[in-house]
Amino acid sequence: MxxxxxxxxxxxxxxxxxxxxxxxxxxxxxxxxxxxxxxxxxxxxxxxxxxxxxxxxxxxxxxxxxxxxxxxxxxxxxxxxxxxxxxxxxxxxxxxxxxxxxxxxxxxxxxxxxxxxxxxxRPQLPRYTLRLGLPNAAEVSFRLPRIGDVEAANGARDPEVRLLSRCLLDIDGKAPGGEEVVAALPAEAREALNAELERVSPRxxxxxxxxxxxxxxxxxxxxxxxxxxxxxxYRRRREFNHAVHLLSFHYHWPLSEILGMTREQRQRYVRLLQDELDLAAGMSAGLD
Ligand SMILES: [Zn+2]
Structure with a gap:
């Protein structure tokens, strides 16, 4: 559902x-x-x-x-x-x-x-403003970091700089420039910006x-x-393979149908099947 x-x-x-x-x-x-x-x-x-x-x-x-x-x-x-x-x-x-x-x-x-x-x-706004009070960056505007920014920052030489530079919209009303501009900000300014991002981000x-x-x-x-x-x-990969194998082997359903099931649906059929198989094994053991 x-x-x-x-x-x-x-x-x-x-x-x-x-x-x-x-x-x-x-x-x-x-x-x-x-x-x-x-x-x-x-x-x-x-x-x-x-x-x-x-x-x-x-x-x-x-x-x-x-x-x-x-x-x-x-x-x-x-x-x-x-x-x-x-x-x-x-x-x-x-x-x-x-x-x-x-x-x-x-x-x-x-x-x-x-x-x-x-x-x-913390419902997202299109734009946020923070006063940094620096001579060359009195006020900055930014947006929230997105999952796409996190993806883009992955593997960057300085992931924090990459992320911040993607989120900056302007510095004192002007286009913020590239990563060099963020890298050149004093450490306290970057800290203030990070703290503000954390304060306004949903989490x-x-x-x-x-x-x-x-x-x-x-x-x-x-x-x-x-x-x-x-x-x-990942740690249920064996269980997954076993369930898919069991269902296709016994019910002969096409793989696409089995893979279309949720884990819960799959488990339900596997349990029924396992009960039948256990019963059959018990009966054949009784016959020996
Ligand atoms: Zn302890």
Missing amino acids: NALCTLPGGWIDRKGVRQREGVLRPLRGGDEEWLYTLPPHTSQASVLITLLARCVRHLGPYRASRAMIRMLPAGDCDYLALRLYRMTFGDKVEMVLVCPNPACGAKMDLDFDASLLPVEE IEDSIEASCPECGREFRTAFDSTALLFANI
Whole structure:
């Protein structure tokens, strides 16, 4: 079943209207199969863009496209990745952590409910302004960093400079120039700009509180919904292959139909089939 979601930031259409309502379809076997065949060093942002271009059906009244996904604030994409995780694997998140206390280093399991993860809604504006008060940059205008910017910054010599220069709209009313201009800004100005970007960007919580059951140390650990989604898909590759094999071998359904199923549908048939096979195995064992 498709899910309706309200994006924490939203996409701004050509008329300047913000669209926050999206329709997301669940992951299907075909998406999983596609993920398994990607070259190993494809950047996380590139994979997420393509996956969302496959799964986001609509943004407002528009049919979603890859170009539209590239224009979504990075926080909206984290949010959509978390929704895909919950639609595919349910609300429970299980993480294995290592205690950061050097004297302890115990391994621990951390479970939490993904539906309770705080989402900071900050509806996107086309333009933001920040006073830097520098002689050659008194005031800058910028837009929010998009997932397309994150993708473009990947592999840049200085990813932060690449990202900032893409988001700057003007400096004191003039076109901001290239990456050299951002690279030449004093460190405090870049820090102020980064802090402002963080303050106005939509986001989902990116760290989780934990406490070590062995030594009692309390700490926070990073949480990345996109990495969580991909890790959970990748570590089930054997299970996926086994399910697809079992269904095609016994039901003789065409592969396209099996790959059109969600994980939940697939699992349902696999369980039924497994019960039948176990029963048949038990009967033949009884006959021996
Ligand atoms: Zn510990």
